[in-house]
Amino acid sequence: MKKLCAVVLVLMLAAGMVFAAGAREEAAPTIDLQTATWEEIVETAQAQGQVTFYSWYFPDYFREAAADFERQYGIKVNLVIGDQTANFNKVISEKDRPVGTVDAMIVGGQWVKTTMDLDLFYGPIKDIIPDADQLAPSLWIVQEGVLTHGYLAPFHRNQTGILYDPQRVSNPPQTFAELEAWIDANPKLFGFNDPSRGGSGQSFVHTVIKHTTGGLEKYVGDTEVVPEKVANWDLAWEWFNDRKDKLTFTVSNNDSIIRINDGEMAMTFGWDDNVQDMMNRGNIFTRAQMYIPEMGAAGGGDTMGILKNAPNKAAAAVFIAHITSKEQQIKKFEMLGAYPSRIDIPIEGTLLTEEDRENNALAWFPAPYKDYMIAEFVRNVLMTQ
């Protein structure tokens, strides 16, 4: 009996602790961002006193940007550099709560569709951010084939291209025919990642579809997959299956770059910002070179959004304005060599030349085609080994 009483007592205590532990923080001051002037927003932000921002890369840049922000506005930044998936899991898990814990975050290409479908972000914010028109205009409208309606502010632009080791590739291919010839002559030395695990592999499959099934123009503006337009995609799958034993498949964007560094491959499709970041930190040899071939390669960018249930929306808006300011975008460019989202910054010394970007960069076909492409690639190429 004594034991029983003890057990019950312990349980009650535990249950009591469970419910007593959750004390909610009081609500921060708010303001309607859509109608307020910028001065009022800054004032409210300062009254809110803090902002919580999530990213999964560039800890060095964001920490310095946060320090600048605190100096300039007196608003504290809670910066969390997490993992891409974990960041989105967190905001999705909190999406039904009236007030969440995250104010603003970086949004990568892979997650745009999910976040727009789940309606996670507050907006549109294009008319709130002061320098909005100086940021890549196309990225305000569409990110990796998904319409974003001005909800997501461009943070930086990135671009896929061919990364190669100049010691082993003397005459890198420009056209699709040249690439085919190169792969035939150098089996296994060209590779790309499984498109279900990273954007650079998706970009390569995208380019192959462009060349084997008659261009990308026919897909523009579609909101769902039109069966007649994808009827001849088996030509693309045939292309892959014909040279399957001459291609190397990798498991992620970074894995492709690592295998160039390791010497297993000599040429791959990669993201320029990824390559630059890994180069900065000694993860790939500095002699590596990158270009956008004439056959074309897709590009995109990462954006920032304010969460719908952000506790400090005004401070989040001011922080996004700070990150997209000319001064900060230049600082980011100088620190990391990553391509800025602002269009009023002179750019020199990046991996990819401006001519390449102008002439050879492709826009993704609409997102439904991309999903379809990945699923069909798995089914028709990977499954049939």
Add this chain to the structure above:
Amino acid sequence: MEENKHTLLHYLMLLPGVGFILMFIGSSIFLTLAQSFGLFSITGRSAFTLSNWAAIIQARESVDSLMFSLKMGILSSIGTVLFAFPLALFFRKGGAGKGMLGSIIKVPLFIPALVAAFLIVNLISYHGLVNSVLLRLNIIQQPMRMLNDRFGWGVVFIQIWKNLPFVLLILMASIASIRDDTIDAAKNLGAGYWSILFRIFVPLAMPGILVSMILMFIKAFGDFPIFSVAGPIYPAAISVRMHIMATLYQEWDQAAVLGVIIIVTTFFVIWAYSRFAELVQGEE
């Protein structure tokens, strides 16, 4: 009456352990199950449907993923126990240097799975240590491509490397309670090494072997990081497939179906392992 009172008390004593777990897990499992039928969907829609189950069961990708994960889980759990059991017997008696050895063996326990995966992948990469050594010894002429092999040996190897000490600890604990007099008695009756091994150690250590196999299976079957670094290009492990289903194709409800399949399959394998253990013990 007395009996009933005892049972009630026994159930109450389960509350801090089993009750605590149920309090947190119950609703999560319920939500996963409900979502797999289209209810309480994360996208906000909510209507009962069997279409998610139909879609998953009909897709060859999901079947391949399930079979692959199952294969990896069973191979890893059996493989690790096969390696660890002789070691556990070796450690049963003290001896010079064994303390040191015991500590070194346990080091991989403290290396996170993701890190373990990348360290081993480093070794077996195209120009990694293994290939370099074999090349220098003239055993091979060309480096071997061992990364992301189609069968999944890389995954099994990493699982064994990482979890050998995990299983060893459990087995050592369960062998510790086997008393010397039992073995001496058997020896006096003329039992040989093999018969002592299979008639005494294995049956008496069976609860420990069973627990290690079960826990190892759960770890290897549901693992995400090792699969995503070292697994084959196709098929994706079921946990990876679940992740891709939700985050790439936005099929959250179908991902929930895969979640339910993961849980049910795990239960089924645990049941099979338990039956197997009962059979082995039953022989004695």
Add this chain to the structure above:
Amino acid sequence: MRVRAEQQKTPLHVLQERRRRRFYLMLTLFFVIVQLIWVGIPILMAVMWSLVDPKNPWSFPNMFPPSFSFAQWEYVFKYTNIARALRTSYSIAPLAVLLSFVLSLPTDYIMGRKKIPGKKIFMLVVLLPIIMPGMVVALFLSRVFANFGLSQSFFGLVLAHTLMGMPYMIRVLTTSFQSIPQDVIDAAENLGATTFVKIKDIFLPMIRPGLLAGMIFAFIVSIEEFNLTFIIGTPTFETIPTILFSFMGYNFIRTNASVVALIMMTPNIIMLFVVERFLKSDYLAASLGKM
């Protein structure tokens, strides 16, 4: 052989014993060398990756990094909250271990020693926290914690880590309780041992090896837990895995990941050596089957 043994007037069994000991020593030595390679080389690789000079990358055909530098370490200490995360991680872990032990003990005892209806189901249910796919943990379990008001709270993190460690604790300790021979308990009862004496002198010593294993597992689970911690802990609390994943997840940077992994491993390994030294005598006594 036998002739020589007789000549030296050494009894056969002593000789055999000596030979046996020498054999075991050689075997131990062999295992130590194998283990040093098996465990040592991957860790050495991590150390080398953590010392790569950003200006002079380690790439094919170099077998070793061409030059070493502490830049990767400086980067991690300068740009992440690693020191704070270390403190948080090592404050949560011991509490979670203790709590999972205390909460699971009655269950372990009942499951190991008593026959109650539904036992097999309970044994499955306690495994659920580790069977649940990471995504279910991240998306649903985290909501349960939030609904209990346990988000952004230290106590909530301790409970979360307790929950994830308990399956190991329960299953391992249940096995330990199961393998206590009934005759020992009967003997004690016949000698009039009270419950307290039974616990102190029979149960605790006999489950000690299992307890050590269970505690190590619960500790590791707590140190490594990521999915739940990230969602209910950050931004208020960061643990070591939340930093590790920023270098290991989608944006995989080998050099910095090695640094964080080494920072994570080192205290654990030191602790392991200390604990083993500390527990050695009892541990061996238990493994010799002496009570």
